Amino acid sequence: MSTTDHLRALHDQGFTLLPGILDGPAIATLRALMDRLQPIHWDYIGLVDDHFKCVFNRGPEWLPYLDLPGVIELAEAALGGDCHLVGMTAWRSHPGFIGGELHVDHLAMELPESLLADPAFSLPVQICTAHLYLDDIDADLCPTLVIPGSHRAGRKPCTGETSWRGKSAEAVLCRAGDVLVFRSELWHTGSRNRTADRTRYLLQVHYGQRMVAQKFSPYLAFRFNPDVLAACSPRQRRLMGDHEAAEYD
Structure with missing residues (x-):
């Protein structure tokens, strides 16, 4: 599929799967990087999962995953073309990990479903997430569940809601190195x-339109790592927030 095809899937289905983005050596490198992480700020190593935020700021070795070819x-x-990074989270989910309920990551405003059902109306993407899977994902290893087209619901799912318009959540089964991109x-x-005995390794990279604020924890105390900034390409600096002047700067 071309970028145009994947973009059409984002608008039609709300998600798209990009196969084979990472090769074997890249997968091994990223898994090793995740295994070396130690918690800071609000990160944690738990009983059934480990969660590390803003890992792009840990060192230059994380930079290649900001703008992977095909994903960026x-x-x-x-x-x-002036979008930027709004987060990068490394996540290990161990045996016994529970998962959660259906949710949306961000809903700018509620809209009538009748409007969203009109094929003449295209809802702009404001935030999207790339899931970089570092394991073969089968039905037992924490597959991401999605409801195709549910971005057109115009609302968040209610507590306990498990379907939309008769569609139940579907598991995204894929191979190590595949990337799932979905809208917020x-x-x-x-x-x-x-x-x-298997742990799911996942790197989440979140991108937003320029006018979506970058909210890097721990917020006012956040400081960019100078070694990371020094190693950035021009595109990576823009993803970090080094934009040209505009109306609200």
Whole structure:
């Protein structure tokens, strides 16, 4: 599929799967980087999962995952050539991990479903997330669950809601190195790790339109790592927020 095809899927289905973005050596490198992480600020190593925020700021070795070929072109096509990073989270989900309920990551405003159902209306993408899977994802290893087209619901799912327009959540089964890109209004969730001895390794990269604020924890105390900034390409600096002057600067 071309970038145009993937962009059409984002608008029609709310998500798209990009196969084979990472090769074997890149997968091994990223897994090793995640295994070396230690918690800071609000990060944690838990009983069934480990969660690390803003890992792009840990060192220059994380920079290649900001603008992976195939992924960054889709992000820029969906969000604009001046889009930027709004987060990068490393996540390990161990046996016993529970997952969660259907949710949306961000809904700018509620809209009538009748408007969103009109094929003449195209809802702009404001935020999208890339899931970089570092394991083969089967039905037992925490597959991401999505409801195709649910970004057109115009609202968040209610507590306990498991379907939309008769559609139930579908598991995204994929191979290590595949990348799932989905828009922030899509109804989705993580699912259980039912395996006895496998941990799901996942890197989440979140992109937003320029006017979507970058909210890097711990917020006022956040400081860019100078070693990271020194190693950035021009595109990576823009993703970090080094924009040209505009109306609200």
